[in-house]
Amino acid sequence: MKKSALQRVRAEYQPKLPKALQGPVKLKVGEPTKSVANQEEIEKLFPHTYGMPVVEFERDDNPVRVEEPFNVGIILSGGQAPGGHNVVSGIFDGIKSLNPECRLYGFLMGPSGFINHQYMELTAGYIKEYRNTGGFDIIGSGRTKLENPEQFEAGLTVLKELNIKALVIIGGDDSNTNAAVLAEYYKNIGADVQVIGVPKTIDGDLKNKWIETSFGFDTACKVYSEVIGNIQRDCNSAKKYYHFIKLMGRSASHIALECALETQPNVCLISEEILAKRMTLDNIVSQLCYVIAERAKLGWNFGTVLVPEGLIEFIPSMKALISELNEVLVDHSEEIEGLEDLERLRTIHSYLTPKNAELFHSLPRHIALQLTLDRDSHGNVQVSLIETESLLSGMVERRLEEMAENGEYIGKFAAQHHFFGYEGRCADPTNFDADYTYALGFNAAMLINAGLTGYMSSVRNLTDTTENWIAGGIPITMMMNMERRHGAMKPVIQKALVNLNGRPYLKYASMRETLALNTLYQYPGPIQYFGPAEVCDRPSMTLLLEHGKDI
Numbered sequence: 093m094k095k096s097a098l099q100r101v102r103a104e105y106q107p108k109l110p111k112a113l114q115g116p117v118k119l120k121v122g123e124p125t126k127s128v129a130n131q132e133e134i135e136k137l138f139p140h141t142y143g144m145p146v147v148e149f150e151r152d153d154n155p156v157r158v159e160e161p162f163n164v165g166i167i168l169s170g171g172q173a174p175g176g177h178n179v180v181s182g183i184f185d186g187i188k189s190l191n192p193e194c195r196l197y198g199f200l201m202g203p204s205g206f207i208n209h210q211y212m213e214l215t216a217g218y219i220k221e222y223r224n225t226g227g228f229d230i231i232g233s234g235r236t237k238l239e240n241p242e243q244f245e246a247g248l249t250v251l252k253e254l255n256i257k258a259l260v261i262i263g264g265d266d267s268n269t270n271a272a273v274l275a276e277y278y279k280n281i282g283a284d285v286q287v288i289g290v291p292k293t294i295d296g297d298l299k300n301k302w303i304e305t306s307f308g309f310d311t312a313c314k315v316y317s318e319v320i321g322n323i324q325r326d327c328n329s330a331k332k333y334y335h336f337i338k339l340m341g342r343s344a345s346h347i348a349l350e351c352a353l354e355t356q357p358n359v360c361l362i363s364e365e366i367l368a369k370r371m372t373l374d375n376i377v378s379q380l381c382y383v384i385a386e387r388a389k390l391g392w393n394f395g396t397v398l399v400p401e402g403l404i405e406f407i408p409s410m411k412a413l414i415s416e417l418n419e420v421l422v423d424h425s426e427e428i429e430g431l432e433d434l435e436r437l438r439t440i441h442s443y444l445t446p447k448n449a450e451l452f453h454s455l456p457r458h459i460a461l462q463l464t465l466d467r468d469s470h471g472n473v474q475v476s477l478i479e480t481e482s483l484l485s486g487m488v489e490r491r492l493e494e495m496a497e498n499g500e501y502i503g504k505f506a507a508q509h510h511f512f513g514y515e516g517r518c519a520d521p522t523n524f525d526a527d528y529t530y531a532l533g534f535n536a537a538m539l540i541n542a543g544l545t546g547y548m549s550s551v552r553n554l555t556d557t558t559e560n561w562i563a564g565g566i567p568i569t570m571m572m573n574m575e576r577r578h579g580a581m582k583p584v585i586q587k588a589l590v591n592l593n594g595r596p597y598l599k600y601a602s603m604r605e606t607l608a609l610n611t612l613y614q615y616p617g618p619i620q621y622f623g624p625a626e627v628c629d630r631p632s633m634t635l636l637l638e639h640g641k642d643i
């Protein structure tokens with residue numbers, strides 16, 4: 093494969109490691125843990141892996157042990173996130189640093205490769221081609237849900253065949269939930285296989301005190317912010333369009349919020365706030381029309397509106413509709429399958445309770461249909477397929493026409509729609525993500541060597557210099573609670589949504605009015621890999637603010 097000039101030079105980048113991981117390590121064991129909620133239920137479901145302590149690595153200046161060689165398997169699970177390849181190189185370098193005879197195997201195309209025994213050995217020469225690059229193409233990724241004993245047993249056969257001591261699952265909250273279930277299962281049957289998770293997702297919703305951010309969030313947000321900045325320049329040059337920009341992130345609005353802090357658009361909707369204020373679709377439209385009408389008074393018929401991907405699920409009435417749709421789609425799946433669009437809508441409509449049926453009926457047909465599309469394997473609505481940005485702009489346009497008729501609005505409204513998601517998921521990782529992912533991988537190798545299972549690789553203190561990052565592990569069960577999925581209560585890692593008392597949100601909220609009624613766009617420009625640290629190594633504004641820093 094011919095490489096670009098940047099690829100060639102970037103391949104030479106040596107990610108930085110925390111001081112603690114720069115040589116032999118010893119383990120510091122902390123206090124036993126509890127799950128974030130539903131402690132009794134979770135403890136019952138995870139009798140062997142519940143309550144384990146948080147652990148931290150320290151440099152061991154007097155190492156005595158010579159490590160036996162061991163083999164490790166890895167799975168890349170779910171959506172792509174920048175830095176995945178560096179997790180793999182970190183694990184590889186980590187196990188090789190312990191014993192050069194250690195081997196690394198990659199299961200192909202996500203959990204399905206594990207179940208169906210499709211794998212490859214990852215050698216030094218092969219990995220070299222992928223260091224510091226974006227994407228998951230080194231072994232591919234997939235969304236098969238690892239959830240039942242037959243799959244666990246099928247996987248165990250190949251693990252035994254390859255003499256694999258530990259499996260590393262690189263995934264988001266759902267995949268790491270599965271990692272915890274698998275760890276418990278193997279421990280329960282005495283299979284002698286460890287399972288370690290690595291926190292991945294551009295969505296930024298897998299975070300807590302020990303997982304300060306999921307990898308990929310930093311890079312993805314910087315890619316989107318660059319393009320939003322470019323659109324804002326265009327918008328401010330031609331002064332004739334409102335750009336409705338939907339941003340990935342599934343349920344949480346972290347990406348939209350981070351991009352708003354980076355680019356200062358005229359409006360950024362925050363789903364969590366909309367839920368907290370119990371706003372209706374109508375309220376949101378009124379809010380947008382107010383801004384548009386006020387800007388029109390100043391002679392500005394242009395602007396930018398950021399829309400989080402998961403918005404629709406946070407509008408209370410829509411949320412109720414979606415949760416009933418989830419049940420109807422499961423309960424009547426055979427009847428619905430294969431029906432023509434209109435018939436499908438009619439049939440689903442007939443099973444809805446009156447209030448939800450009315451709302452469902454009021455939606456534009458394409459949006460109603462998008463809401464009935466298959467859920468992903470974890471039972472989530474595939475929000476990336478719902479065109480919320482066009483739903484909103486269409487409603488805004490109709491409302492502005494009414495306002496114009498009543499003399500409440502004089503202006504011109506023309507909308508452009510964008511959806512940024514896939515553009516950012518495979519970008520070459522920023523220096524932050526390149527270092528963070530490499531450290532997460534290297535650290536996972538140390539967790540394996542320490543004999544731990546059911547742990548997530550944790551690297552924290554991330555706004556300090558890399559040297560001072562803290563490396564260790566946390567039991568996955570401590571992040572869990574019980575939630576309703578596919579019509580039943582299941583133990584899952586609790587998603588971290590935007591905290592309305594947190595500094596990132598409060599910062600944006602404090603600027604919101606000014607940004608709406610002025611034109612104060614910021615243009616972050618493209619990710620820089622070489623140059624001054626304040627440009628190249630700056631972590632996300634969300635992380636800086638959460639760590640009490642100024643932006």
Ligand code: FBP
Nearest residue numbers: 170171264293294295340341342476
């Ligand atoms: P993960 O949670 O698996 O990391 O996926 C993140 C994400 O990019 C979401 O933001 C988005 O809603 C979804 O994946 C899109 O899924 P797909 O890649 O299957 O289209």
